Amino acid sequence: MARTDFSRIACSIARSAAIVGDGWALLVVRDITLGLHRFDEIQRDLGVATNVLSDRLQRLTACGLLEKHRYEQHPDRYEYLLTEKGRDLVPALLALMAWGDRWEAGPDGPPLLMHHHDCDHTTEATVTCRRCGHELTADTVDYRPGPGGRTAPGTALIAGLL
């Protein structure tokens, strides 16, 4: 599959998109988070073509989100586990899930509920400021060039227009 190389764009959203800006990749990470670890389990759950699943598992492993772990020998059998980098993506997926619950769930309501161990409640993710703890919204933030910004395609804005 021809893929655009978003990683060349000096933007952390673009770099994230290069890795997970693809529906199947997101759903593979979701399935592994939910407890499915083996190729066959994920394939059956998603109903995804084996070559597509194979490609996404390989790519997510190469990008450091998954590790392939042999759990049985003769014959060798493997499972996929989230790395620290992969596990660290889960909160962003939960933020995406909360958005989907608000805007796409329809009259039936959310397909999946999240239970939080810390407070022992059914809850939803919210995106907050690490400094003050207030909820972040599109209107309460603005953006400034960071140390890793540079003039390149996809960053004209970051480098020059702000």
Add this chain to the structure above:
Amino acid sequence: MARTDFSRIACSIARSAAIVGDGWALLVVRDITLGLHRFDEIQRDLGVATNVLSDRLQRLTACGLLEKHRYEQHPDRYEYLLTEKGRDLVPALLALMAWGDRWEAGPDGPPLLMHHHDCDHTTEATVTCRRCGHELTADTVDYRPGPGGRTAPGTALIAGLL
């Protein structure tokens, strides 16, 4: 472009992926958030092919994230604005940006810094529990079938295995 219809999967991550699980769509929303509203501006910033940009703008408009607004007549000129639904996606993008900053920025550091008006600090997004305010992590949540769950491809897990 042939696209998988993720929206048939009864999962809010899948439904979100159906809309924004695509690098260009994410970057278009990013550009509009950052203040670029016109086709030419976004095209120039991203260096994206015009047919691809056209497709993404149309799809994001059809999905209710953008609205096309005529800002000049004779000749008609249009700009794209985020709707309430589109603006509500921004926090999830900020969570994705924070992940990209942590894992993909490299030695140069983040390309873009976020400034929060409420506390007047450079900050980053964190994903927290709406009930107790603690940070959510992959290990502190589990999932249960919700009212909108059903047995269908992509939801075997939600419907049966939990």
